[in-house]
Amino acid sequence: MEGLVDIGLNLGHDSFDADRDAVLERAARAGVARFVISGTSVTSSVRALELAKTRPGTLFATAGIHPHHARGFDVHSLTALRPLFDHAEVVAVGECGLDYCRDFSPRDLQQRAFVAQLELAAESRRPVFLHQRDAHEDFLRLLRPLREALPGGVAHCFTGGPRELEDCLELDLYIGVTGWLCDERRGAALREAAREIPIERLLIETDAPYLLPKDLQPKPRSRRNEPCYLPHILEQLAALRAQPVTLLAEATRRNSEELFKLTPPA
Numbered sequence: 001m002e003g004l005v006d007i008g009l010n011l012g013h014d015s016f017d018a019d020r021d022a023v024l025e026r027a028a029r030a031g032v033a034r035f036v037i038s039g040t041s042v043t044s045s046v047r048a049l050e051l052a053k054t055r056p057g058t059l060f061a062t063a064g065i066h067p068h069h070a071r072g073f074d075v076h077s078l079t080a081l082r083p084l085f086d087h088a089e090v091v092a093v094g095e096c097g098l099d100y101c102r103d104f105s106p107r108d109l110q111q112r113a114f115v116a117q118l119e120l121a122a123e124s125r126r127p128v129f130l131h132q133r134d135a136h137e138d139f140l141r142l143l144r145p146l147r148e149a150l151p152g153g154v155a156h157c158f159t160g161g162p163r164e165l166e167d168c169l170e171l172d173l174y175i176g177v178t179g180w181l182c183d184e185r186r187g188a189a190l191r192e193a194a195r196e197i198p199i200e201r202l203l204i205e206t207d208a209p210y211l212l213p214k215d216l217q218p219k220p221r222s223r224r225n226e227p228c229y230l231p232h233i234l235e236q237l238a239a240l241r242a243q244p245v246t247l248l249a250e251a252t253r254r255n256s257e258e259l260f261k262l263t264p265p266a
Contacts, residue, residue, distance in 0.1 A: 034262060035059050064094035
């Protein structure tokens, strides 16, 4: 496999500080050619852009405020984020959305930050990189009225079942599949839905350093996920869908380029 795109990883995370270049080299040897670095706060979004600029055509970035950080979202957050979209390396708004699983920020503040970032995406003509946990109905209620104004979006780290998938597809979203798929117990709903994702809507991601695939053999010594495990996720997805790995590799590459308008590797 060559030319794979990891559409969501937290490369700025401090767990990568000691060996970030080595992490990327391992991924490249595994066939991962391009990477989209998630921004989850103003600080991490700036950092994602800084990293993206070090490897033009290979690293890209998103810029946004994760719902966990919505408590601190205000007009100054938008003022800080807006100039980041003057850079071609910043290919999406987010990670933004709703998270009622942990409720690290009050739900009304999550909703306010989410809508503001949807409006920012419409303004900046960038797709949205969407997060949703245990908030499906409110997520749909807020996204639907603004969807036509958006150039696209992906349900990042999708973990839902067929019903949630149908709702996302009705909004013409891409679906991001992670190593959650590799957990037969927690990922049962996703495994059912994954068979039904239209190939033209399918994307793959690691969400590294989180969501290490549980079925890796041999088991890594570290629990840190890395983008070099993206081919494993793709292989498990191909087996589940009874489709050739090469077919899904090409489709997910093409879909990534279409959604994020990715330039070729340098």
